[in-house]
Amino acid sequence: xxxxxxxxxxxxxxxxxxxxxxxxxxxxxxxxxxxxxxxxxxxxxxxxxxxxxxxxxxxxxxxxxxxxxxxxxxxxxxxxxxxxxxxxxxxxxxxxxxxxxxxxxxxxxxxxxxxxxxxxxxxxxxxxxxxxxxxxxxxxxxxxxxxxxxxxxxxxxxxxxxxxxxxxxxxxxxxxxxxxxxxxxxxxxxxxxxxxxxxxxxxxxxxxxxxxxxxxxxxxxxxxxxxxxxxxxxxxxxxxxxxxxxxxxxxxxxxxxxxxxxxxxxxxxxxxxxxxxxxxxxxxxxxxxxxxxxxxxxxxxxxxxxxxxxxxxxxxxxxxxxxxxxxxxxxxxxxxxxxxxxxxxxxxx
Numbered sequence: 001x002x003x004x005x006x007x008x009x010x011x012x013x014x015x016x017x018x019x020x021x022x023x024x025x026x027x028x029x030x031x032x033x034x035x036x037x038x039x040x041x042x043x044x045x046x047x048x049x050x051x052x053x054x055x056x057x058x059x060x061x062x063x064x065x066x067x068x069x070x071x072x073x074x075x076x077x078x079x080x081x082x083x084x085x086x087x088x089x090x091x092x093x094x095x096x097x098x099x100x101x102x103x104x105x106x107x108x109x110x111x112x113x114x115x116x117x118x119x120x121x122x123x124x125x126x127x128x129x130x131x132x133x134x135x136x137x138x139x140x141x142x143x144x145x146x147x148x149x150x151x152x153x154x155x156x157x158x159x160x161x162x163x164x165x166x167x168x169x170x171x172x173x174x175x176x177x178x179x180x181x182x183x184x185x186x187x188x189x190x191x192x193x194x195x196x197x198x199x200x201x202x203x204x205x206x207x208x209x210x211x212x213x214x215x216x217x218x219x220x221x222x223x224x225x226x227x228x229x230x231x232x233x234x235x236x237x238x239x240x241x242x243x244x245x246x247x248x249x250x251x252x253x254x255x256x257x258x259x260x261x262x263x264x265x266x267x268x269x270x271x272x273x274x275x276x277x278x279x280x281x282x283x284x285x286x287x288x289x290x291x292x293x294x295x296x297x298x299x300x301x302x303x304x305x306x307x308x309x310x311x312x313x314x315x316x317x318x319x320x321x322x323x324x325x326x327x328x329x330x331x332x333x334x335x336x337x338x339x340x341x342x343x344x345x346x347x348x349x
Contacts, residue, residue: 004030043089043280043310044080045294050119050304057098058158066103073097073163076282078308085168088308089280091333092259093167098160099124099153107150110178112170113256114149116141117162117284117329118222119304123155128218130184133191135159138222138286138329140246142255144215148184162284162306164331166258193219197249212250220246222286226327229265233325241272254335264328266290266319273316273348281309281332288326291318314349 007028057074073095075086088094124135128149133141143149170176196204197217233242242265246255254260266272289302293316299307319326337343
């Protein structure tokens with residue numbers, strides 16, 4: 001590959017003239033912007049231990065009332081991207097949110113799309129466009145861009161969930177903002193996951209022949225996802241990923257435009273290597289304990305821990321238990337990369 005000229009090789013008066021006209025030569029920076037073979041990464045394969053995060057989140061509940069926080073969240077910030085930027089990966093924001101009994105996180109909507117993956121507690125709920133969605137451990141709840149949502153807690157003890165948003169991308173595009181609103185009137189019917197979309201391959205008859213709803217299902221109960229993973233494991237060869245994608249039940253496409261969501265199971269005692277993928281990902285441990293090797297960095301994790309897989313990472317995940325399955329929830333930016341036309345997968349090594 002040809003060696004490119006440097007900025008220092010250019011005469012100073014020429015460089016000053018460029019600067020005065022808000023211009024910059026590309027060739028000294030070309031290799032940094034479009035490196036050969038593989039992207040340059042600043043993201044690190046960092047691990048956040050829930051045992052460290054939880055007490056600090058509960059302390060936040062003592063120090064800051066919900067009225068002063070609106071959303072009481074600790075952001076999981078990747079040190080390679082700068083802590084103040086609140087980015088887990090260049091496209092994914094992750095936060096741990098706490099709501100205490102009797103509290104309400106007020107109604108609002110915003111341009112970034114968001115999801116909730118419930119970590120602990122019972123009695124919490126999220127209302128999305130008038131649909132009240134109960135929050136149980138492992139449940140996935142969607143709050144897409146522009147949809148009203150609020151949170152409440154009718155039970156006992158803390159309820160904690162993981163937020164994932166495409167906030168870094170929307171903020172970078174200078175398109176991030178929110179609107180506050182009055183509390184939503186509730187519909188009488190239970191949420192759609194309990195009534196309209198209970199079984200794969202079945203949709204309400206009235207939905208046939210009409211325009212597809214962009215987000216017909218906002219809650220994906222973990223109890224059903226877990227059962228599906230266990231069933232699929234009976235048909236997947238040893239050593240291969242047991243992996244299910246969350247999709248729109250009417251289109252079969254990803255739930256949201258930018259971020260994708262999936263559930264991943266590793267059987268007792270197994271080690272699974274995944275294809276090297278061009279997308280970045282955040283992995284949350286719903287059940288079990290194990291170890292992830294991410295480009296040679298060992299991340300030893302337990303239940304409710306969260307860790308990052310940078311772009312183009314070689315990944316192996318080992319289940320440390322010889323008796324119990326390991327269940328993981330994965331957030332990635334593969335849908336965005338597919339739409340932009342550069343999503344890639346490479347053989348596992």
